[in-house]
Amino acid sequence: NAGVTQTPKFQVLKTGQSMTLQCAQDMNHEYMSWYRQDPGMGLRLIHYSVGAGITDQGEVPNGYNVSRSTTEDFPLRLLSAAPSQTSVYFCASSYSGGSTGELFFGEGSRLTVL
Amino acid sequence: ILNVEQSPQSLHVQEGDSTNFTCSFPSSNFYALHWYRWETAKSPEALFVMTLNGDEKKKGRISATLNTKEGYSYLYIKGSQPEDSATYLCAFTPGGADGLTFGKGTHLIIQP
Numbered sequence: 248n249a250g251v252t253q254t255p256k257f258q259v260l261k262t263g264q265s266m267t268l269q270c271a272q273d274m275n276h277e278y279m280s281w282y283r284q285d286p287g288m289g290l291r292l293i294h295y296s297v298g299a300g301i302t303d304q305g306e307v308p309n310g311y312n313v314s315r316s317t318t319e320d321f322p323l324r325l326l327s328a329a330p331s332q333t334s335v336y337f338c339a340s341s342y343s344g345g346s347t348g349e350l351f352f353g354e355g356s357r358l359t360v361l
Numbered sequence: 362i363l364n365v366e367q368s369p370q371s372l373h374v375q376e377g378d379s380t381n382f383t384c385s386f387p388s389s390n391f392y393a394l395h396w397y398r399w400e401t402a403k404s405p406e407a408l409f410v411m412t413l414n415g416d417e418k419k420k421g422r423i424s425a426t427l428n429t430k431e432g433y434s435y436l437y438i439k440g441s442q443p444e445d446s447a448t449y450l451c452a453f454t455p456g457g458a459d460g461l462t463f464g465k466g467t468h469l470i471i472q473p
Contacts, residue, residue, distance in 0.1 A: 251404075280460060289365065289463035290405075290450070297459060305460050337404065345459040347393045349407035 249273050253338050253353035260328045260360045268323040268356050270338030278341040278348065279321040283307065283334040284355075290337065295345055296321055328360045363387055365453045367464035374441045375472055381437045382467040384451030388432030395452040395461060396425055396436055405450060408436075441471045 254269045272279065280295035282305075292305030296315040310332060312324040321340075325332060336356045341348035366385040374380045386394065393412050397405040409418040414429040422439045438445055448468045452461035 287465065289465045292460040295460050303459065345461065346454040347410060347412060349395065349410050350405070350461070352404035354404050
């Protein structure tokens, strides 16, 4: 029972490089989202999707891009990495939208941008 | 930007004692309030999702109450055990939103 799977778990980038954080879920959840966790701050919503082909911005979307071509996958792309994007990233999905459905989280991806 | 406040920031409790902590959120346009438990080196796991004023939910020794009119929720742990050591997160969503705003969490340490 895999749940929400994120890859990679750790990544080091140089400023200006691009990369994609992968997220896949096997629970047939329509809702998927990306959060970032920074020291001294709560989890902050980057982007979310309420179904295949539909994405929308969260609280901190700048510098990130997402797409949702299938129900299972929701990759997060960093277009040109900056040190301010050093963070731990969590993908989360829900069976019942992004408000009343409990979120199921992946294990997190720790990204360092030098 | 919505303001979700949790207090205290951290808490040390003796094993066997009961404890509680608070989540405050905007009282207007309330839709749902979530509680999550986040153990070190793991991912956050859902405890409760609450939607109605006066709601009380319970899971084992952990329970939660909700007051949407005054904008707060309490999480209670009865007879704390070492395995209760974790960070407890609350998250709020207003009507019409499709995402949660999280508080910074209460870091609970149970001392044997």
